[in-house]
Amino acid sequence: xxxxxxxxxxxxxxxxxxxxxxxxxxxxxxxxxxxxxxxxxxxxxxxxxxxxxxxxxxxxxxxxxxxxxxxxxxxxxxxxxxxxxxxxxxxxxxxxxxxxxxxxxxxxxxxxxxxxxxxxxxxxxxxxxxxxxxxxxxxxxxxxxxxxxxxxxxxxxxxxxxxxxxxxxxxxxxxxxxxxxxxxxxxxxxxxxxxxxxxxxxxxxxxxxxxxxxxxxxxxxxxxxxxxxxxxxxxxxxxxxxxxxxxxxxxxxxxxxxxxxxxxxxxxxxxxxxxxxxxxxxxxxxxxxxxxxxxxxxxxxxxxxxxxxxxxxxxxxxxxxxxxxxxxxxxxxxxxxxxxxxxxxxxxxxxxxxxxxxxxxxxxxxxxxxxxxxxxxxxxxxxxxxxxxxxxxxxxxxxxxxxxxxxxxxxxxxxxxxxxxxxxxxxxxxxxxxxxxxxxxxxxx
Amino acid sequence: xxxxxxxxxxxxxxxxxxxxxxxxxxxxxxxxxxxxxxxxxxxxxxxxxxxxxxxxxxxxxxxxxxxxxxxxxxxxxxxxxxxxxxxxxxxxxxxxxxxxxxxxxxxxxxxxxxxxxxxxxxxxxxxxxxxxxxxxxxxxxxxxxxxxxxxxxxxxxxxxxxxxxxxxxxxxxxxxxxxxxxxxxxxxxxxxxxxxxxxxxxxxxxxxxxxxxx
Numbered sequence: 001x002x003x004x005x006x007x008x009x010x011x012x013x014x015x016x017x018x019x020x021x022x023x024x025x026x027x028x029x030x031x032x033x034x035x036x037x038x039x040x041x042x043x044x045x046x047x048x049x050x051x052x053x054x055x056x057x058x059x060x061x062x063x064x065x066x067x068x069x070x071x072x073x074x075x076x077x078x079x080x081x082x083x084x085x086x087x088x089x090x091x092x093x094x095x096x097x098x099x100x101x102x103x104x105x106x107x108x109x110x111x112x113x114x115x116x117x118x119x120x121x122x123x124x125x126x127x128x129x130x131x132x133x134x135x136x137x138x139x140x141x142x143x144x145x146x147x148x149x150x151x152x153x154x155x156x157x158x159x160x161x162x163x164x165x166x167x168x169x170x171x172x173x174x175x176x177x178x179x180x181x182x183x184x185x186x187x188x189x190x191x192x193x194x195x196x197x198x199x200x201x202x203x204x205x206x207x208x209x210x211x212x213x214x215x216x217x218x219x220x221x222x223x224x225x226x227x228x229x230x231x232x233x234x235x236x237x238x239x240x241x242x243x244x245x246x247x248x249x250x251x252x253x254x255x256x257x258x259x260x261x262x263x264x265x266x267x268x269x270x271x272x273x274x275x276x277x278x279x280x281x282x283x284x285x286x287x288x289x290x291x292x293x294x295x296x297x298x299x300x301x302x303x304x305x306x307x308x309x310x311x312x313x314x315x316x317x318x319x320x321x322x323x324x325x326x327x328x329x330x331x332x333x334x335x336x337x338x339x340x341x342x343x344x345x346x347x348x349x350x351x352x353x354x355x356x357x358x359x360x361x362x363x364x365x366x367x368x369x370x371x372x373x374x375x376x377x378x379x380x381x382x383x384x385x386x387x388x389x390x391x392x393x394x395x396x397x398x399x400x401x402x403x404x405x406x407x408x409x410x411x412x413x414x415x416x417x418x419x420x421x422x423x424x425x426x427x428x429x430x431x432x433x434x435x436x437x438x439x440x441x442x443x444x445x
Numbered sequence: 446x447x448x449x450x451x452x453x454x455x456x457x458x459x460x461x462x463x464x465x466x467x468x469x470x471x472x473x474x475x476x477x478x479x480x481x482x483x484x485x486x487x488x489x490x491x492x493x494x495x496x497x498x499x500x501x502x503x504x505x506x507x508x509x510x511x512x513x514x515x516x517x518x519x520x521x522x523x524x525x526x527x528x529x530x531x532x533x534x535x536x537x538x539x540x541x542x543x544x545x546x547x548x549x550x551x552x553x554x555x556x557x558x559x560x561x562x563x564x565x566x567x568x569x570x571x572x573x574x575x576x577x578x579x580x581x582x583x584x585x586x587x588x589x590x591x592x593x594x595x596x597x598x599x600x601x602x603x604x605x606x607x608x609x610x611x612x613x614x615x616x617x618x619x620x621x622x623x624x625x626x627x628x629x630x631x632x633x634x635x636x637x638x639x640x641x642x643x644x645x646x647x648x649x650x651x652x653x654x655x656x657x658x659x
Contacts, residue, residue, distance in 0.1 A: 177625075197625070200590055215593055217578075217620050242597045242621045245590050258594065262601035262619060265594040288594040304591055310550060311591055336550065338588035358586065383589070425589060 042104040042160070045074040048081055051111025053140035057149050061107065063185055064153035064167035067416065069392070069409035071160075074103040095126045105160055109152075111136070118152060120159055130159050143188055147433065150184070154432065164432060166387045171394055171418065172201040172210055173405055173427040179212060179224070182405075184387075184429075186418045193229045194222075200426055204248040207433040211246040211255050219243045221257050223272070236270045236278045245291045248272070249318075250298040256281065256318075258290040267292050267303060267320070281320035293342045293349070294318070302326065302340035302349050310335040313351050313365075327351060327365060327372075334358075339383050343390045350375075350384035350393055362395050364410070375408060385429045394418060394427045520563045521657050527564070537654040538647065540564050541577060545603060547641040550587065552598035554606055558643075562606050565645070567657030569612045574650030578618040579603045582644065584637035585624045596621030603643045618648065 044065055049058045065071045076084070086093050098106055098121075106121040112133070120130045134152045137144040147168055154165035169184045177197045182189040194212065201212040201224075210224045221237035224230070237243055238259050246257035255272055258265050259280075266289050267282040282289040288306040295301070302315045308325075312335075316323035326349060327337040336354035343350065347367060352360040359380040365372045375381075379399030386393055387407075397406045405419040405427050418427075527536040543565070545558035554562070569575060581596030600619035608614045629636035 199593075215625075216622060241619065242593050244593050258590075260594040260597040260621065262597075262604060264598060288591060288598065290591055290594050291588070304588065306591075306594075311588065336587060338591050352588070354587070360587075 041070060041072045043074045043102040044071040044105045044107065044160070045076055045098055045101065045103040046107045047076070047084060047109070049109045049111060049116075051116075054109075054111050056141060057109065057111065057116065057152075060146060060149045060185070061109075061153045061156075064150055064165060065157070067167065067185055067407075068153075068157055068165050069412055069414055070157065070163075070165075072102070074098075074101050076101075092128065093121055095121075095123050098123045107156060116149075116152060118156065120156060143183075143190075146183065146187065151434070163389065166389045166392060166432065168433050169388060169430045170207075170433065171385075171405065171427050171429050172203065173419065173421075173424050174199060174201065175419075175421040175424045179210065180419075180421060180424070182419060184407075186416075186420075189419060189421055192224065192226075194224055194231055198222075200245045202245075202247045202428045203430045204252050205250055205431055206252070207430045209248070210428075211248055211257075213243050213246060213257070215242060215244075221246045221255065221270070223255075232274075234270055234274050236274050236276065237268065238278060247292050247294060250294055250296060256292045256294070256301065258288075258292070260288065260290075265289055267301070281318070282316070282323070283320065291339055293340050295342050296344055296346045300342075302342050304338040304340065311338045313337050313340045313349065315349075315367075326370075327353070328370070336360075341385050343386050344388050345390040347390075350386060352382045352384065352395075362393065362408075373410075375410060381406075383426055385427050387429045388431050392429075394429050396425050396427065516563060517567065521567045523564050524567050524657055533656060534654060537568050537656065538651065540568050541575070541647060541651070541654075542645045544645070545643045546638060547599055547643075549584070549637070549641065550595065552581075552595060552602045554602055558603075559606070562603060566607065566610050566612065568654065569607065569616070571655040571657040572650060573613075573616075575647065575654065576616045576618070576649045578620060578646045578648050580644045580646065581619070581621045582626060582628075582640060582642050583624045584640040585627065585632070586637065587624075589624060593621050593623035596623045599641075599643050603645075 046058055046062050048054070062073055066073050083097065084094055086095070093106060093108070103123050106123060108119045108121060110117045114136055116134050116136055118132055118134060119128050121127065122129045132155070134155070135148065137148040139145060150167035153167045157163070157165035167184055170181050171184065173180050173182070179192045179194045179198045179201050180189055181192060196214045197216045199213050199215055201210045203210060208226055210226065212222050212224065214220050214222060219242045220239055221234040221243050222231045223234065234255065237246070237255070237257055240261065242260040242265070244258040244260060244265070246255045248255055253272060254269050256267055256269050259268050259278070264284050264286040266280050266284045268278040269281050270278040282303070284305060284307060289303060291304040293302045299318055300315055301318055302313055304311050305314050312325055313327040314323050315326045334354035334356065337351055340349045340351045348364045349367065350362060350364050353363050354360050360382045361374060362376045362381045362384045363372050363374050375393070376397070379397050381395055381397045384393045384395040391409060391411055393408045393410060394405055395408070396403050399406070400417060402422040403424060404417055404421070405424045406415055407418050408415050524537070524540050527540050529536065543561050545561045546555065547558070548555065579600040581598065581600035583592040583596050597619065600621055604614070604617045604619050607617055624640070627636070627640040628642070629639045
């Protein structure tokens with residue numbers, strides 16, 4: 001597959017003041033020699049970065065590209081950077097050398113005052129194909145600063161593959177009944193200000209808020225604003241019995257959650273402004289109906305229901321009509337399937353299924369033809385949540401001993417451990433976060 | 446020991462005697478109850494069938510009431526025995542707070558759970574100010590979130606059983622802790638079986654409990 005790579009108008013970027021942001025300054029239409037194919041991982045070399053905290057930035061970007069599972073990192077011997085320079089006049093870099101090393105692209109960056117200047121070279125073409133100045137937030141090695149560096153990685157990835165990366169994201173999860181936030185690369189696990197028995201965090205589309213529940217004798221649906229660190233109660237989400245698994249609708253206007261009382265549990269919808277009473281949308285007739293997950297267009301919901309006597313995954317229209325069984329009972333060895341998460345591209349639903357040894361494994365099912373794929377086998381693997389690229393999944397696994405969060409690339413099967421917080425559970429992957437979505441809501445552990 | 450044997454022997458012989466009397470009575474009965482003769486079509490047979498049905502229904506209702514009374518009396522006896530053996534107040538309190546257990550992924554009450562609940566009813570009836578909280582729990586397997594709903598259903602099952610037998614609904618509060626509060630941290634069937642439970646906590650009116658009366 002050949003890509004039309006977006007070409008930034010490089011000249012513009014050399015205007016005094018620099019400071020141009022990558023978004024909306026590019027247009028498509030220039031074909032370059034880089035070939036991107038989801039099954040191959042083109043080589044990418046990141047030159048040593050000069051300027052303040054350049055080594056940290058290089059390490060972060062290199063790791064981001066590695067974790068994207070779309071590139072092969074070409075290691076460079078940085079002891080003599082002069083060898084990277086072009087020998088013939090006009091040639092910026094020694095492209096034949098990089099070609100021999102297996103690099104298809106080279107990232108060249110310089111740290112300026114509060115910004116980073118990034119140039120991307122196409123090795124086959126022997127020239128620069130894009131140049132952008134990115135702002136860097138805050139002081140070096142703070143969370144905001146790191147998130148802005150992740151933003152650079154994601155944008156450069158888009159220049160090469162046409163698809164934005166997922167480095168500038170975070171994963172919310174629960175450990176010890178507290179809600180944690182961890183960066184997509186596993187850095188900086190921090191505990192939010194939320195106290196009490198918190199469960200089931202889920203993100204709004206812009207990544208500025210988390211909905212969650214408290215459970216026990218007072219069970220509430222809550223919304224945490226990550227910009228202020230304050231939580232508010234959704235009073236119309238019936239404050240009695242158990243309230244579970246809230247999720248934002250993709251347009252952010254409402255929250256669908258499960259309310260369990262003495263007559264079983266059903267899915268309810270409440271508007272995010274909490275202005276009117278919650279409306280019941282599932283018809284469970286005394287069974288359990290929990291764990292709603294919206295389709296990306298907001299028109300349908302996947303959820304777990306015990307309506308046939310054991311938990312299975314169902315889908316229905318967002319108004320509660322046309323409910324149908326999604327996971328048929330004739331696969332897997334045990335009648336227990338739950339924890340659905342609808343993929344961002346709308347094609348798949350990830351879920352957990354119990355097997356004969358009693359353990360759960362993560363599977364996906366296609367909405368189009370109901371074909372399934374078993375993604376895990378080692379230990380017990382549960383609670384999948386999609387990354388915004390619709391390719392990576394975070395889930396809990398006991399494969400390392402204690403229960404931790406792991407990230408799987410569903411294309412290549414590559415796996416990495418994300419959390420180091422014994423007992424981590426209920427992960428929720430954010431959307432792509434702009435630098436502005438970074439927070440001061442959390443207190444350092 | 447010997448006295449107990451003796452007492453048991455006597456109650457058996459009384460039982461046998463009673464059976465003989467009943468059997469004897471049965472032997473004589475058929476003559477007093479002639480077979481209904483086929484009546485002409487003018488008098489609809491439906492009527493006598495309907496009468497028979499209603500008699501049978503009344504009989505069944507009376508039997509059921511007797512059975513309920515017997516079960517209640519049994520419960521009272523058991524509750525009183527428990528009270529006597531462990532100190533009356535502690536015994537009564539233990540009866541109210543006795544834990545019940547469930548099968549995997551089920552919220553239906555097992556027979557052992559029903560008899561544990563049966564024992565609570567007389568104490569609850571004798572103490573109208575007594576209020577309780579039923580907390581549903583699950584084992585560690587399955588979906589963490591679904592397990593909260595399952596725990597709620599387990600608590601509700603016990604509440605329903607009690608309220609259907611006369612306990613006022615507003616005296617029984619329910620809550621679910623899902624798999625979050627195991628009593629046994631193990632990872633085997635034994636631990637799971639102990640963790641799949643309803644716990645009963647006295648929330649008010651438990652300082653001085655009345656002993657139930659028959």
